[in-house]
Amino acid sequence: MRRWSNVSLxxxxxxxxxxxxxxxTEYYKRCRVQLHAKGVVLRDVVLGSAIKTKRQQVCHAGEFLVAEIDAKMGGFGIVPDALEGAIVSSHYFLFEIDGSKLDRGFLDYFIRTTGFRNQVEAQGSTNYAAIRPASVLGYRMPLPPLAEQQAIVSRLDALADKVRQVNEHLDAIEKKAAALFLSLHYKLSGDRVRRLGDVVELHEEHVPVRADSEYPQVGVRSFGGGLFPKAAVAGTETSYKAFNRLYVDALVLSQVKGWEGALALCPTELAGMYVSPEYRTFRCVPGEAMPAYIGELVRTPWFWSLLQEATRGVGARRERTRPEQFLNIELPMPPENMQRKVVEILARQSSLRLRHTTIRQANDALIPAMLERVFSEAH
Structure with missing residues (x-):
């Protein structure tokens, strides 16, 4: 087997x-790059008259597209076949791939490695985020002969397909579980309709920000992804005068992204950490709602649709979800004793859900681990 070369892009x-x-008078597809090397996707389709800057670049399938400003955040990818002819502004750079030397799939996998990202992040001063085309062309990559590149891509594609199949299988199971929960929710609610404010109430623990203290932060993932810990913020690094401290079973709502499912119940391990005032916290009203039940309810797309109806606007222009809007939502709600029965059923499923989470984490780590192995063992 021939040794791999080390070449500049x-x-x-x-x-x-x-x-x-x-x-x-013509319609144009506009594309964009997702951060963290997640690829190139369609942004929108608009009439030429709606685009202020008339000088645009045309993308071709298989080209390497790099965002001038977002490259250091992983804003780059290979243009997919579906976006042939899409346009981008001058703030993007397009690079043709020499197919006689480099397989586009091989480059697509390489740009997802830490080795490539480290080169991009190290380029230029830390005070200037943008990169230039010359910077991109100066990055280096390990390169085997073309036939070996294609064989590696074939193996990685097969593994990626297996990862996708496993995730789709887990999605299907969880979708059925959610459908069962909603079926029980409607059946046990009957004609009983309540304002959300009847079963949960705004309850916030405001903590003044001190210059000599640090505040471990928590974020909320959209689409029912739950809460996750973030780095601590020093009192000298924020303009907020106070943070909201989390407590066990606090229902945390992102005012900005709540309409797309960015709300979740606070688990024990995150209690005592902090969120900014852009996140509001609520607690269950005793005798009206059980935290475990409400936590499951707010994970459903059905509940997110209620949040969308409660706020005005479309997409990114949707207004913040204010507490009064949130609490004024009307919905079917079973009495607490009925909620308890459902919670008991969910408890029996908790071990299965935990197992699914573990499988997903291991499954999603396969491709990154394989990429690091392939490119770190370049020979």
Missing amino acids: GEVLRHRKEFILLDD
Whole structure:
């Protein structure tokens, strides 16, 4: 087997800088890069007259697309076939791949490695986030012969397909479990409708920010992803005058992203940590709601739809979800004794859910681990 070379991207890529003038009467696909090397996706389809900057670049499938500003945050990817002909502004750089030397799939996998990201993050001063085309062409990568690249891509693609199948299987099981929960919710509620404010109430533990203290932070993932710990913020590093301290079973709502499922119950291990005033905390009203039941309810897309109806606007322009809007939502709600029966059923499923979480974490770690192995053992 031939040794791998170590080449600069300038040896296998060519910066292509060509612009067109948009026609106001034509529709154009616009694409964008997702952060953290998550790939290139469709942004929207708009009429030329709605685009202020008329000089745009046309993307071709298989090209390497890099965002000038977001590259250090993983804002780059390979243009997929579906986005052939999509346009991007001058704040993106397009690079043609020399297919006689480099397989586009091989590059697609390489740019997801820590070795590549470290090169991008190290480029230039820390006070200037943008990169230039010359920076990209100067990055280096290990490169085996083309046939070996294609064999590696084939193996990685097969593994990625297995990962996708496992995740789809888990999604299907969890979707059925959620459907069962909602079925029970409606059946046990009957004609009983309550305001959310009848079963949960705003309860916040405001802690003044001190310059000599640190405040471990918590974030909320959208789409029922739950809470997660973040780095601590020093009192001297924030303009907030106070943070909200979390407590066990606090229902944490992101005012900005609550409408897309960014709300969750606080587990024991995150109690005592902090969230900014952009997150509001609520507690269950004794005798009206059980935390475990409410925690399950707010994980459902059905509940997120209620939040969407309670706030005005569309997509990113949707207004913040204020506590009064949240508490004014009306919904079917079973009495607490009925909620308890459902919670007992859910408790029997908790071990299965924990197992699914473990499987997902291990499954999602397969590709990154394999990439590090492949490229760190370059020979």
